[in-house]
Amino acid sequence: MIPPRGTRTARMLAAAAVITSATLAIAACSGASSDDTAGSAAVSAPPASFPGDAAKGPTVKIGLINNEGGQAISQPDNRLAAEAAAKYANAHLGGIGGHPIELVTCKNAEDPTSARDCANRMVENKVSAVVVTTTGLGDLLVPIITGAGIPYVSASGQSSQELTGDDVFLWTGGFPSALSAMATHAKSQNMKNVTAFTIDVPAAVNGLKTMGAAAFAANGVGLDIVTIPPGTPDATPQVSAGLSKNPEAVLVVGEGTLCTAALKSLGTLGYSGEKMGIQACATPDVAKAVGSSIDGTKIVTAALTDGDDPESVLYQSVMGQYAPDADISGYAYVGYQGVLGLVRATRSLDGSDVSPTAVTTAIRSARDVTLPAGDGLTFTCNGAANPQLKAVCGKGSVFATLENGKLVDAEVVGR
Template identity: 50%
Template sequence: MKIGFITAEGGSAISLPEVREGAQAATAYANDHLGGIGGRPIQLVVCKSQEDAASARTCANQLVEQKVTAVNIGTTAFADSMVPVITGARIPYTTGVAASGAEFVTDGAFSWTGGFPATLGVMAQTAKDKGYKSVSLFVTDAPAVTAGANALGKPVFAKAGVGLDIVPIPVGTPDATSQVTAAIGKKPGAVILVGEGTFCTTVLKGLVAVDATQPRFVIQPCLSKTVEDAAPGALDGATLFTPGDTESDNAESRLYRTVMGRYAPKTALDGYAVTGYQNLLGLVRALKDLTGDVTPASVTSTLKAAKDVVLPAGDGLTFTCDGTAIPNL
């Protein structure tokens, strides 16, 4: 069974090989211990996007041409360039961390979690609970991220009674001190970082440079050894918002560490490796009831019937793919 996997890797500004390594480890585990999908071994067809609109579309078209049965996405800010191509070919598009509008509203697109909007919602509630009047949200300056932050972030923070200052940082920015200075000058109660590791390092260094003391809300890729080494102490006391549990004694977390240790022993367990693992193994679990001919159509119908699937490395979280998880979408 051919599963396409699109991942951000090899770009001049963004490269996340650990996402692919996590997905490949999950594939090997599923083939060795779960019988693949529908009793058929999984052939993972990887396409490395440069994390821009053109290469994202190229990857989508390549996988359609290779007649994959489904496409699984690592993490991307350019899903709007891929979803129409993949679902237009009647191939299911799957991810664990949806961020763009197309991923949420397109028939044939599936996400195991509430993705970016859900993360923003939890952050807004946390800011409210802590009594913050406003926060600064640093995001990668990419269409899906900035559009999502404005369309989804501002309403949920406003509902929580918390002001939201969105600060886009262009991809590849080596020094964000000027943007950080302007944001901190507005005296936010906390700062939020949403981006990959290099982005996190750049913003954290800027926060250190201006002696910012605000609490930090971060997502999984910020909490890697690479980031910590590049910005020592900048993450002390930070609050992590993630659907991935990589360190606890929960059975799912232990399985993650075991699988990665067996199939990707050189890959760091922190950062974004869990995203590739979670996305791919989530697909395998969602298709456990797949029988008969394995086609894009049968995969889509099986996914739509998936209910209460245990999210890999999710600390007990489950997902259902009936399209009702997020009202009004």
């Protein structure tokens, strides 16, 4: 990811876009990746995962909008992962309805003009669906896309239009599921007092104040929220203030810079309670910067990308074959989940009709679709996963422990 730079407005836009994926299922890596972690390793998936069922005939156009090329934020690896998923599906899964997927890609610079342009281009190209990797501008994108009768799909979302809009489908439970998993874990450990250290952007702070406070309260746990400005290199003053209430656990919400600052401060201050965080806090760069004090941190995510379960192995194998130069240690998986999730959710299409209406109907009728790289998570887009947020199709999260830079002892909770 290109590090945030420029004005405070640009930094806030970047942070908001990062929080879209990091907290609502999840953000971009902070800074450049270490040389020893970048790139896709060669991993062999079971032969059955590559049946060679190639798509044939006329293509089906699928839109892809990725936050890329802007001054404040750029995540090209998300696009590379989406492209890899499409290539894999075309070569081995029959594409969509037997038709090869033709991605119509638009790079969203994460400003209103760029977002509207991307949405309008999808309509002009008459795509059958639009996959959005991550964005902080869903309220602008959704009305244009779904207003044209085109389904809008993503691994997760944050805006009101994304979470509650008609013809919007979000494969994962996102931030609500992550917060619910953390709250349930706190209750299971008989905790009564938890402090959240969060990046000071609306998507994160408002989510914690509304969904987070409610989830923890429902489990009999108090939640104190401490905000940290974006880009803060040393969060010791904020962390020290948050520890003054002697929390039994802390949780960290933000992108890589925030995770590094907060977790380093916790180590410096000698905090010995339990630590929880989102996947942005588990990247190799963060683990290296924080050091051994990060070990034992509980990470809540919607994907497990470096494990040995079948979905993790498949992700590594597909990326190694079709996007070998992509960095898969961070959040590239949101592009992979978006495209391959769409392929799996439309398996009922027989190829005679791959129009937007047919795609929407197929998605609504699919049941218990395996979430790509989801360690056993599934999704069903019938509005029942979270009745208050009808676009959310999945529930549950992957709960794992960070040890020596790796996520271990992963389990699915809240499903």
